[in-house]
Amino acid sequence: xxxxxxxxxxxxxxxxxxxxxxxxxxxxxxxxxxxxxxxxxxxxxxxxxxxxxxxxxxxxxxxxxxxxxxxxxxxxxxxxxxxxxxxxxxxxxxxxxxxxxxxxxxxxxxxxxxxxxxxxxxxxxxxxxxxxxxxxxxxxxxxxxxxxxxxxxxxxxxxxxxxxxxxxxxxxxxxxxxxxxxxxxxxxxxxxxxxxxxxxxxxxxxxxxxxxxxxxxxxxxxxxxxxxxxxxxxxxxxxxxxxxxxxxxxxxxxxxxxxxxxxxxxxxxxxxxxxxxxxxxxxxxxxxxxxxxxxxxxxxxxxxxxxxxxxxxxxxxxxxxxxxxxxxxxxxxxxxxxxxxxxxxxxxxxxxxxxxxxxxxxxxxxxxxxxxxxxxxxxxxxxxxxxxxxxxxxxxxxxxxxxxxxxxxxxxxxxxxxxxxxxxxxxxxxxxxxxxxxxxxxxxxxxxxxxxxxxxxxxxxxxxxxxxxxxxxxxxxxxxxxxxxxxxxxxxxxxxxxxxxxxxxxxxx
Amino acid sequence: xxxxxxxxxxxxxxxxxxxxxxxxxxxxxxxxxxxxxxxxxxxxxxxxxxxxxxxxxxxxxxxxxxxxxxxxxxxxxxxxxxxxxxxxxxxxxxxxxxxxxxxxxxxxxxxxxxxxxxxxxxxxxxxxxxxxxxxxxxxxxxxxxxxxxxxxxxxxxxxxxxxxxxxxxxxxxxxxxxxxxxxxxxxxxxxxxxxxxxxxxxxxxxxxxxxxxxxxxxxxxxxxxxxxxxxxxxxxxxxxxxxxxxxxxxxxxxxxxxxxxxxxxxxxxxxxxxxxxxxxxxxxxxxxxxxxxxxxxxxxxxxxxxxxxxxxxxx
Numbered sequence: 001x002x003x004x005x006x007x008x009x010x011x012x013x014x015x016x017x018x019x020x021x022x023x024x025x026x027x028x029x030x031x032x033x034x035x036x037x038x039x040x041x042x043x044x045x046x047x048x049x050x051x052x053x054x055x056x057x058x059x060x061x062x063x064x065x066x067x068x069x070x071x072x073x074x075x076x077x078x079x080x081x082x083x084x085x086x087x088x089x090x091x092x093x094x095x096x097x098x099x100x101x102x103x104x105x106x107x108x109x110x111x112x113x114x115x116x117x118x119x120x121x122x123x124x125x126x127x128x129x130x131x132x133x134x135x136x137x138x139x140x141x142x143x144x145x146x147x148x149x150x151x152x153x154x155x156x157x158x159x160x161x162x163x164x165x166x167x168x169x170x171x172x173x174x175x176x177x178x179x180x181x182x183x184x185x186x187x188x189x190x191x192x193x194x195x196x197x198x199x200x201x202x203x204x205x206x207x208x209x210x211x212x213x214x215x216x217x218x219x220x221x222x223x224x225x226x227x228x229x230x231x232x233x234x235x236x237x238x239x240x241x242x243x244x245x246x247x248x249x250x251x252x253x254x255x256x257x258x259x260x261x262x263x264x265x266x267x268x269x270x271x272x273x274x275x276x277x278x279x280x281x282x283x284x285x286x287x288x289x290x291x292x293x294x295x296x297x298x299x300x301x302x303x304x305x306x307x308x309x310x311x312x313x314x315x316x317x318x319x320x321x322x323x324x325x326x327x328x329x330x331x332x333x334x335x336x337x338x339x340x341x342x343x344x345x346x347x348x349x350x351x352x353x354x355x356x357x358x359x360x361x362x363x364x365x366x367x368x369x370x371x372x373x374x375x376x377x378x379x380x381x382x383x384x385x386x387x388x389x390x391x392x393x394x395x396x397x398x399x400x401x402x403x404x405x406x407x408x409x410x411x412x413x414x415x416x417x418x419x420x421x422x423x424x425x426x427x428x429x430x431x432x433x434x435x436x437x438x439x440x441x442x443x444x445x446x447x448x449x450x451x452x453x454x455x456x457x458x459x460x461x462x463x464x465x466x467x468x469x470x471x472x473x474x475x476x477x478x479x480x481x482x483x484x485x486x487x488x489x490x491x492x493x494x495x496x497x498x499x500x501x502x503x504x505x506x507x508x509x
Numbered sequence: 510x511x512x513x514x515x516x517x518x519x520x521x522x523x524x525x526x527x528x529x530x531x532x533x534x535x536x537x538x539x540x541x542x543x544x545x546x547x548x549x550x551x552x553x554x555x556x557x558x559x560x561x562x563x564x565x566x567x568x569x570x571x572x573x574x575x576x577x578x579x580x581x582x583x584x585x586x587x588x589x590x591x592x593x594x595x596x597x598x599x600x601x602x603x604x605x606x607x608x609x610x611x612x613x614x615x616x617x618x619x620x621x622x623x624x625x626x627x628x629x630x631x632x633x634x635x636x637x638x639x640x641x642x643x644x645x646x647x648x649x650x651x652x653x654x655x656x657x658x659x660x661x662x663x664x665x666x667x668x669x670x671x672x673x674x675x676x677x678x679x680x681x682x683x684x685x686x687x688x689x690x691x692x693x694x695x696x697x698x699x700x701x702x703x704x705x706x707x708x709x710x711x712x713x714x715x716x717x718x719x720x721x722x723x724x725x726x727x728x729x730x731x732x733x734x735x736x737x738x739x740x741x742x743x744x745x746x747x748x749x750x751x752x753x754x755x756x757x758x759x760x761x762x763x764x765x766x767x768x769x770x771x772x773x774x775x776x777x778x779x780x781x782x783x784x785x786x787x788x789x790x791x792x793x794x795x796x797x798x799x800x801x802x803x804x805x806x807x808x809x810x811x812x813x814x815x816x817x818x819x820x821x822x823x824x
Contacts, residue, residue: 078702093697107701
């Protein structure tokens with residue numbers, strides 16, 4: 001640990017492909033002792049794959065890994081841990097039904113003894129928690145914990161194994177701004193204690209604020225490695241996407257001054273799958289030509305709220321109206337026919353992966369008189385309409401008969417947006433409309449929503465991306481533990497204020 | 510007529526028979542529990558019971574030894590557990606189809622072997638006596654309970670011991686934790702350095718072993734003959750009991766006792782003056798299965814990764 005200048009890990013000419021997709025192409029990466037090294041890139045740039053290779057989850061097709069000057073084969077995560085490498089994945093590698101202690105000692109204890117020695121493990125875990133200020137209840141089951149707690153468990157797991165190198169994969173994507181600050185604090189403590197950290201992210205601010213050096217990946221290739229102090233956001237952004245990335249959003253006012261209420265929600269209460277209350281007594285409305293954004297950390301009732309409004313989940317109490325029609329606990333079809341569009345948070349909930357683009361585009365209207373006569377589908381009409389939509393919404397696909405599965409994430413999302421917006425809905429419920437899509441698609445989807453607003457559509461936007469909510473919404477509601485804990489208008493909104501509300505700190509007025 | 514059911518003799522006989530009948534269900538269900546908690550669903554256990562019954566029977570006829578009978582029954586079970594795990598772990602096969610395949614295969618195989626070894630004559634070979642009971646000195650003299658719990662054969666005793674032992678295994682032993690981990694979140698278990706395939710294979714083999722033992726129990730401890738319909742759904746009942754018991758040893762014991770009671774009653778009711786045709790009483794265990802499936806077996810909390818193949822390099 002005294003050696004703070006040497007190279008901890010060197011990855012040389014790493015290439016890895018999955019089927020025909022080249023994830024990493026001749027990548028060189030170097031991690032120094034005691035540094036925080038940012039690995040920056042868009043979704044699908046190959047960051048996670050590269051680190052999964054270092055952690056032994058994937059084997060590279062070619063290339064070498066050199067640790068402390070020695071060439072190593074890392075054939076499994078177990079081997080990686082032996083080499084002092086730990087990784088906190090974006091999707092936590094935890095068993096929800098087991099306790100924190102059991103998760104920490106999993107795969108470890110069996111090497112030493114047959115019977116589990118939980119008492120000893122607890123002692124050591126508590127000790128490590130104290131040293132690094134990572135508080136968590138060792139006897140709680142994972143599923144009972146908050147996301148922030150679960151992340152701390154992952155870090156503790158690595159520290160328990162005495163790793164010297166810690167890889168964090170997009171660690172802030174699930175955290176509130178305040179939890180993020182706390183995490184950064186922890187990371188600095190780790191580095192002070194002699195660890196080296198790889199910090200995977202696609203957020204420029206984070207790369208600038210926490211790292212010592214940054215390596216930027218694009219399409220599986222290293223574009224540049226820079227000392228953080230010698231670069232800036234604009235340069236990194238350019239490296240990342242290969243062009244200027246200022247969003248060109250066209251936010252034009254709603255033409256018709258006559259506003260009226262499209263969605264009215266009163267005292268809505270909805271249960272989660274576990275039977276606990278996910279949405280508690282929520283009241284709000286959305287007017288024509290208005291985007292209402294719902295901000296909040298994932299899992300605070302947004303999913304259940306959206307499902308309730310689209311007929312996918314039973315409403316326990318309260319009601320909601322669309323254009324004055326009470327649609328509480330109506331079937332999804334009824335709600336759809338009252339001109340409610342829905343962009344669900346999971347693409348799998350919107351698209352049938354093995355259907356063609358035509359079939360997917362027609363999924364919620366093939367039965368209408370426009371496309372079928374006495375139950376017989378009008379293939380020609382469906383085809384021509386689909387072709388039109390694909391062109392109009394700029395979905396990149398080989399043809400309208402392509403299978404949806406073969407599209408990229410961004411194009412799949414555009415397909416969903418095209419289907420929902422082209423129906424000319426009165427109300428559009430958009431849940432995380434740009435999650436997991438590339439910057440180009442993100443820009444065009446945001447513009448489509450703004451265009452819909454200009455035409456007088458009412459949009460309920462649920463997103464965990466604060467910049468998205470801030471840049472699109474006319475009003476912002478913050479959800480925390482199933483309640484709406486604050487409402488701010490576009491003019492008075494700022495990240496700090498919303499962040500505090502998201503974390504459950506109520507501002508006193 | 511009521512007296513028939515309340516007499517000490519009837520009650521003692523009924524309870525002892527209930528335990529004897531519940532035993533093979535507990536054995537097979539505990540084995541399947543281990544298999545399923547590792548993430549493999551082996552529907553072939555009905556077939557393994559069958560072939561285990563035949564292997565145990567044939568071995569005991571040929572060697573005169575119960576120990577060899579149970580051992581060979583268990584080893585044959587391991588063999589088919591291994592086949593199941595190879596399909597599930599190595600080839601990522603469809604586990605329901607593979608399980609049903611094993612069932613049909615074992616079914617035909619035991620019939621074929623029975624004919625080729627013992628011929629098709631109506632004179633069936635018979636084991637001289639079923640597995641002897643071992644009264645536990647002192648305890649077996651307690652009225653009702655003594656006869657029920659402490660005057661049974663060795664397999665019943667071992668089974669009663671196995672329930673808390675396996676419970677302890679899953680709660681306190683690292684291997685038990687590992688099995689649960691690969692059955693719940695194989696990806697996380699893999700990242701923790703566990704060998705998912707190995708753990709699943711061993712678990713399926715153990716499940717096959719117990720299914721074979723449970724099968725061998727039928728001719729060796731209950732019927733003393735082998736017929737081609739000896740299992741009468743023991744494997745299926747074990748699966749119902751497993752879900753009913755929510756994949757927990759004590760729950761399995763409870764569910765199996767209900768079936769044991771139904772099985773014990775089906776014979777006993779025929780010897781009473783109840784005006785019921787025997788076909789109805791013979792239906793009793795299956796009626797119980799139906800009732801349990803309809804009213805008590807709900808979606809349930811099975812292992813999250815049950816019957817899902819694990820592929821590491823899928824990105």
